[in-house]
Amino acid sequence: MKRRTRDFWSAMGFLLPNLSGFLIFLAGPIVMSFGLAFTNWNVMKTVPLRFVWFDNFRAIWESADFWSYLVNTGYLMLGMPVSIAGSLCLALLLNRKIRGVTAYRTMFYLPQFTAGVALMILWKALYNPDFGLINQLLRQIAALFGCDDFSGPEWLMSTRNLLALAVERVGFSPEQFGVGAREALIIMGIWTAIGGSNMLLYIAALANIPPELGEAAEIDGASPWAKFRHITWPQLAPTTFFIVVMSFIGGLQGGFDQARVMTMGGPAGTTTTLTYYIYTKAFEEYRVGYASAVAWLLFVIIFAVTLVNWKFGSRRMEDV
Numbered sequence: 001m002k003r004r005t006r007d008f009w010s011a012m013g014f015l016l017p018n019l020s021g022f023l024i025f026l027a028g029p030i031v032m033s034f035g036l037a038f039t040n041w042n043v044m045k046t047v048p049l050r051f052v053w054f055d056n057f058r059a060i061w062e063s064a065d066f067w068s069y070l071v072n073t074g075y076l077m078l079g080m081p082v083s084i085a086g087s088l089c090l091a092l093l094l095n096r097k098i099r100g101v102t103a104y105r106t107m108f109y110l111p112q113f114t115a116g117v118a119l120m121i122l123w124k125a126l127y128n129p130d131f132g133l134i135n136q137l138l139r140q141i142a143a144l145f146g147c148d149d150f151s152g153p154e155w156l157m158s159t160r161n162l163l164a165l166a167v168e169r170v171g172f173s174p175e176q177f178g179v180g181a182r183e184a185l186i187i188m189g190i191w192t193a194i195g196g197s198n199m200l201l202y203i204a205a206l207a208n209i210p211p212e213l214g215e216a217a218e219i220d221g222a223s224p225w226a227k228f229r230h231i232t233w234p235q236l237a238p239t240t241f242f243i244v245v246m247s248f249i250g251g252l253q254g255g256f257d258q259a260r261v262m263t264m265g266g267p268a269g270t271t272t273t274l275t276y277y278i279y280t281k282a283f284e285e286y287r288v289g290y291a292s293a294v295a296w297l298l299f300v301i302i303f304a305v306t307l308v309n310w311k312f313g314s315r316r317m318e319d320v
Contacts, residue, residue, distance in 0.1 A: 037293040043286035056293035065269070065277070066294065067170050070301075072182070073273040075165070077251035079186035079193075084243055086194035088236070091202030092228075105203070108195035120261040123188045127155035153179040156263055159270045167268045181271050185258050198243050205239040206232070245309045252302050274298050 040052045060066050094105050111119065126132050135152035142150035153160075159167045160178030167176065209232065217227045255273030259265045265272035265280070272280075274294065282291035
């Protein structure tokens with residue numbers, strides 16, 4: 001018994017540095033934010049600190065900004081199916097036995113090593129409506145078809161979007177139809193995600209598929225599509241399920257870096273996501289109590305979406 005006690009405290013001594021960091025920098029702030037969500041804490045001390053219980057959550061429910069930014073968060077996730085499908089297609093191509101396949105895999109994954117802020121600054125320059133490379137290429141293409149007066153989208157400076165969503169409210173406005181800041185962030189997200197971690201996960205999953213399954217299908221005369229539909233895709237179902245769940249979680253938590261570096265949440269709040277909304281409330285307006293309530297509400301949304309994905313996604317995975 002004494003030896004067990006001695007071993008326990010010895011183990012705790014080794015774990016203490018990491019455990020202390022976890023309690024101080026992770027668990028502590030989480031517990032503190034939960035308590036602050038029920039207060040009116042204002043860093044500027046313009047009002048005395050007191051418990052307001054569910055007033056913050058009631059204010060969030062009645063806030064038009066919250067619902068508008070929730071829509072923005074969902075809109076920016078529309079590129080997720082395209083990026084997942086693109087990662088799968090790229091993984092299928094890079095899984096072939098071709099010369100220099102390792103170099104190709106490295107080349108497609110290289111953008112992941114670029115610092116996020118540097119990459120966003122580069123894309124911000126590319127999206128410049130006057131001298132950005134993207135609009136210059138679009139003008140040259142348009143000129144080939146005789147459209148010399150084509151100017152190109154305003155990208156990060158435009159509130160237009162393909163769903164014709166209204167500005168600063170939840171609803172539709174036909175005059176807002178077009179291409180704007182939201183689409184710019186979606187395109188950038190797809191470009192950075194296709195050759196990223198999802199591609200590596202799919203490549204690893206493809207490598208674990210027994211080759212004899214494909215050989216048997218070829219002997220039976222199965223076409224490449226039939227092999228993919230009845231052999232490859234079912235074998236990739238667990239990996240796809242994991243990628244979808246993690247993509248939903250990342251999408252609901254994302255958008256802060258892009259908004260902070262590229263748009264500052266504009267134009268007119270069209271690229272403000274819930275995470276950036278939390279930041280502005282906490283560190284620009286100093287309403288920490290309200291921001292904590294939004295953060296915990298975002299946690300509830302993520303938890304609910306994950307449960308739905310887990311329930312229906314795992315069921316579909318079993319049916320494959």
